[in-house]
Amino acid sequence: MIPEYESVNDFDREIWYEELEEFVPAKVFDAHVHLWDNIFCPSDTTWMNTDFSRLDAFSKEIFPGRELGYFILGTPTPGLDIDGYHKFMADEIAKSPCRLGSTIVTPQMTAEYLDDIIRKYHFSGLKPYRLFAEDPVNCRIRDYLPECLIEVADENQLCITLHMSRVDGIGDPENLADLEYFTSKYENVRWILAHCARAFNSYTLENNIFKLKDLPHLYYDLSAVCDVRSHYLLFRHEDLSRIMFGTDNVDAGGVHAKYITWGKGWQYFKGMDVPHCRKDATFVCYESLRSIKQAADMAGLTHDDVEDVFFNNAKCFFGFAANDFCSTT
Template identity: 40%
Template sequence: MTPAAYTEHDRQIWEEELEEFVPPRVFDAHIHLFNPQHMGEGTGRTWSHADLETLQSWAQRLYPGRETHFLVLGSPAPGIDVQAHNDWAIQQVSQDPQTRMNRLVTPGCNIEDIRRDVLTHGFVGLKPYRLFSVTGDVAQCRIHEFLPHEQMELANELGLWVTMHLSRHHGCADEHNLDDLADFTTRRYPNIKWILAHCARSFTYWPIRKAIDRLRDMPNIWYDLSAVTDVRPFITLFSKENTKRLFYGSDGIDSTYFHGQYVALGRAWQALDTSRFELQFPHCEGRPILAIYEQLLSMKQAAEIAELSADDIEDIIWRNATEALEIGDPMSTRSNTT
């Protein structure tokens, strides 16, 4: 998807539905920086250019008047120059004392390079991705097949965060994923802090509903809420999880700053970018809105159903992540270690 222009319909939703819901400060715990210059020859379509200024500009457009900071995740584009991307992105991140970054890693990354980058440049965690699985099966790979045990051992030693987009058809409901997470969190790697992206990859009602009773008993598990636009996964998390373990995230800019949503179809789901279709709306004045606003609307409605308080919402959108990441006063000196 490609970021869309901000329209009067987006503005209407913000002013009438979201302005009173979103607190004065926003911490986006799932967002990407990207520079197309880091892509190799012949890699095909790439993501939109997004430096820190781009993220901040979008934040002011999406959340007018809000202070916004980020947990930037390395961008897992096949063919990317991993080291060049990480070097450039951490330089961007260093411009904001309250923004942090998880380093892009692939199974081919040298373990000492990762250690050096964490200790020297201030990365707070790792961002692996299923597209780099050593099996070549990006749909059905297990965690250790794209985040090798050697890298998990380092993350455990240094107490790093890992933002995990689970693979396998059932996402967090998959028994291999659940068994692996239980083993990693309670036995093998108790110092890793796991962020399960996209409501533990629950774009429909079913995976998180099936998995929640096991996940909520695991230590060192958090969730980012990014790119989920179905209200039902939020209802499950808001009513059955400890809301202190929930982080707001957008997956901006390409993945949610388009007009459309991630449509749930039973247990299936698909991204729907309305700019790719000649849709007509003869029965209404409204028009499609940005997917990130669809996400926030679903969060708002789920919060009402789960009877969350304004403090709970501020926790999810700001305090939980900033406290967990130990982000202090913006004028304080940023540490180069974790």
């Protein structure tokens, strides 16, 4: 069954106005959002139907009074009608004033096919995903993003938004080795490591941040991560100009839940009814914002630093004009 959008409620507004209103800058560029339509998938799916207008309307609800821009990503869904989906993505991206987005790539694509798609639709980047690999849990980067497709990205000066696979994510030696190889060989490709390099649990970043910070052409989006220390490690040890805000809206960021951690694990959690405290849950993207705010305070970020993370870094990365935004009402 296709899920419905979750509405902004009184508790969400309480969180926004008590904790986030004074922290979130006037301009917000969301570097990690997804679009989808279930007509492109023949099997049952749990994604919400989200075109640009629906995404924009939802974003205006949760970021009241802000000017908004987006980097729009494809939604990775095995079995999708890839040709129809490319066109859908291109048509919807064109409705966004920034006109920035990445399309889905799969290991089955040839370099020639991808090059034709890029030239036809003018995508800004690629969105590979581990679900397209034969072993989605233990696959290496090259298993779901063949090097021939990275060569196309290099020739067209594209970015790649990468969700790490393997149990230890960026802490896995083979993932680090792949990134070291790809970032040094392909100088025209810029890599955006999604979800703080998939550090939903900060243990994966604890030691590896010092290796990542020395790799060229590497950037991060902060989307959906609710672990304060993951954000802190980036703010404290990385070049701030390589960090961009993101939400993972609407399917992941726009639901009332939180990504929680234990030991070396992490999982999506919707909360529970307990007698000793309030049971209300707010949006994942609000929980992520709360952790970003706390980490920014711990790391001593200035107001200008926060504005860079939320807007200026993306402006430099993507090269859009300051007026290429969807004004809120």
